[in-house]
Amino acid sequence: GAVVSQHPSWVICKSGTSVKIECRSLDFQATTMFWYRQFPKQSLMLMATSNEGSKATYEQGVEKDKFLINHASLTLSTLTVTSAHPEDSSFYICSAAGRGRIRELSQYFGPGTRLLVL
Amino acid sequence: AQTVTQSQPEMSVQEAETVTLSCTYDTSESDYYLFWYKQPPSRQMILVIRQEAYKQQNATENRFSVNFQKAAKSFSLKISDSQLGDAAMYFCAYSAGNMLTFGGGTRLMVKP
Numbered sequence A: 001g002a003v004v005s006q007h008p009s010w011v012i013c014k015s016g017t018s019v020k021i022e023c024r025s026l027d028f029q030a031t032t033m034f035w036y037r038q039f040p041k042q043s044l045m046l047m048a049t050s051n052e053g054s055k056a057t058y059e060q061g062v063e064k065d066k067f068l069i070n071h072a073s074l075t076l077s078t079l080t081v082t083s084a085h086p087e088d089s090s091f092y093i094c095s096a097a098g099r100g101r102i103r104e105l106s107q108y109f110g111p112g113t114r115l116l117v118l
Numbered sequence B: 001a002q003t004v005t006q007s008q009p010e011m012s013v014q015e016a017e018t019v020t021l022s023c024t025y026d027t028s029e030s031d032y033y034l035f036w037y038k039q040p041p042s043r044q045m046i047l048v049i050r051q052e053a054y055k056q057q058n059a060t061e062n063r064f065s066v067n068f069q070k071a072a073k074s075f076s077l078k079i080s081d082s083q084l085g086d087a088a089m090y091f092c093a094y095s096a097g098n099m100l101t102f103g104g105g106t107r108l109m110v111k112p
Helices: none
Strands: A004-007 A010-013 A019-025 A029-038 A044-051 A067-073 A076-081 A090-099 A113-117 B003-005 B010-014 B019-021 B024-026 B033-039 B046-052 B064-069 B074-079 B088-095 B106-111
Touching: A004 A090, A010 A019, A019 A029, A019 A090, A019 A113, A029 A067, A029 A076, A044 A067, A076 A090, B003 B088, B010 B019, B019 B106, B024 B074, B033 B064, B033 B074, B046 B064, B046 B074, B074 B088
Parallel strands: A010 A113, B010 B106
Antiparallel strands: A004 A019, A019 A076, A029 A044, A029 A090, A067 A076, A090 A113, B003 B024, B019 B074, B033 B046, B033 B088, B064 B074, B088 B106
């Protein structure tokens, strides 16, 4: 149990385009989803938290108009990087916490998405 | 604000030996959770073990165990009988609700 998928795993795009990353909880209801960014050899940096059906809460310094988050159902959250620029290149990881046959208050992570903006 | 500190950027251990990774945290909460996550080269974050602060008994999961010292705000991870597959980044994390606060990580190398 507690499987979180993330798609795509790899994406290369041109500067100025938008990229959508999907995060799905496969076998439990994700009442809360989190989006992180990780630079090489660094820890995870929380970008935003989203509860199903509510607007996302962004961490300080994260542009909400650039990183659009939608959590429309209990199993799906999407992160859209709008008008991507090379400095947005990074590893993006989602995680989910919720209910079902999982341990509550534990976060389960997706496999991550590598974004390269040319 | 809560902070989590991992003072060992890198550790190495001989295969089959035991290694302990350190973690300290700062909080004013009395009820919280502590976690150790493993991130292998694939970069998939894997939950290794978790500890509820209200439980005095240290959590164990097979070869992994913790030494939770609440008064000292210390939460170390012991890996027994280390295996080559244990080589990874290990992150200590704190949560008083849903949000996780991560430490900077410790890179564990396992020597054959």
